[in-house]
Amino acid sequence: MSGGEIVISLDFELLWGVRDHATRDSYGANILGGRAAIAPTLERFARHGIQATWATVGAAFCGSREELLEVLPHKDLWPRYQNPALSNYRYLDELGADEAHDPYYFGASLVDQIADCPGQEIATHTMSHYYCLEPGADMASFAADLDAACQVAKQRSITLQSIVFPRNQYSPLHLDTIEQRGIRRYRGNPGAWAYRSVAGAGQTLPRRLMRLIDAHTGVLGPHLFRPGGNNVPASHFLRPRAGRLTALHPYHLAVIERAMTRAAQTETGFHLWWHPHNFGLDTEANLAGLDRIIAHFTRLREEYGMVSRTMATSGERQ
Structure with a gap:
């Protein structure tokens, strides 16, 4: 594989991904802004030949409350987390009738929009944003949750080939x-200790601080991988330009660019990921950051032959 590859994956969750600690009132603007950011993101991908994997919560595939309730697992197989707030099944009474009335939870029209864009893979992020390693989770409820995700995708003629585990727990x-x-690819974690797969209680301050430092310095390395295996590990999370760290955002983008260059030079893979709702506020500035990354990829494609791949097509030759 000449020139290495870049893999891009997006965790498409809507409010399902943050409901355990956020609500429409506290985070709704980010969700709506993230929805609005999808079209210009896809336009950029199409214009520059960028492939991407959209790991979508199964519930967000649905266009209505009725459709969702028809595909959910039986209640006996809902997860029984020790922390009940983690279960998105407990928030079903909050749902509006359909996407037009509740764009915070339903995203069927956006799934169709993504599917219609060339080079885009729709993957799964489980049915309910399932937390595999949290106390109270078990394999039976995970399997039922995943089966529901496969079913709702099949109803839209989508065969799931890849998965991103919520909060990278597996x-x-x-x-x-x-x-x-039949799901053959998953997004693993970088090898450094700060990124290891752990339950929420294991996300200690030193781990979070080390990831923050790494994001702006690259001190833990470029986190590259050899394409072709079932594991398509993450390299870097594209952090939003926001809050007190705004002034440091150019340093973060520079870390990403250096790692991309290293992947192109060593014929390895670089995997960048984020959530659409990360672009929900200050959208134009965050899209400008994406433009910078795409421009850098274009240079690497011209100079080294770097290619863009989805998780499912990672390792494929042109």
Whole structure:
């Protein structure tokens, strides 16, 4: 594979991805802004030949409350987390009738928009934004949740080939379960200790601080990978330009660019990821950051032959 590859994945969640700690009132503007950012993101991808994987929460595939309730697992197989707030099944009574009345939870029209854009893969982010390693989670409820996600995708003629585990939590047993359902690729974590797959209680201040430092300095390395395996590990999270760290954002983009260059030079892979709602505020500035990354990829494509790949097509030759 000449010139290395860049893989882009987006965790498309709507409010399902943050409901355990946020509401329409506290985070709704980010969700609506993230929806609005999808069209210009896709336009950029199409214009520059960028492939991307959109790991979508199964519930967000739905266009209405009625459609969602029809595909959910039986209540006996809903997760019983020790922290009940983690279960998105407990928020079903909040749902509006359909996407027009509740764009915070339903995203069927956006799934169609993504599917219609060339080079885009729609993957799964589980049905309910399932947390595999949280106390109270078990393999039976995970399998039922994943089966529901596969069913709702099939109803839209989508065959799931890749998965992004919510909050990057998984174990070998979860990998066996996805393989049994024909899902062959997953986004693993970078190898450094600060990125290891742990439950929420394990996300200690030193881990979070080290990831923050790494994002703006690259001190832990470029986090590259050899394409072609089932694991398509993350390299860097594209942090939004926001808040007190706004002044440091150019340094963060420079870390990403250096890692991309290293991947092109060493014929390895670089995997960048984010959430659409990360672009929900200060959207134009965040899209400008994406433009900078795309422009850098274009230079690497011209100079080294770097290619853009989805998770499903990672490792494929042209």
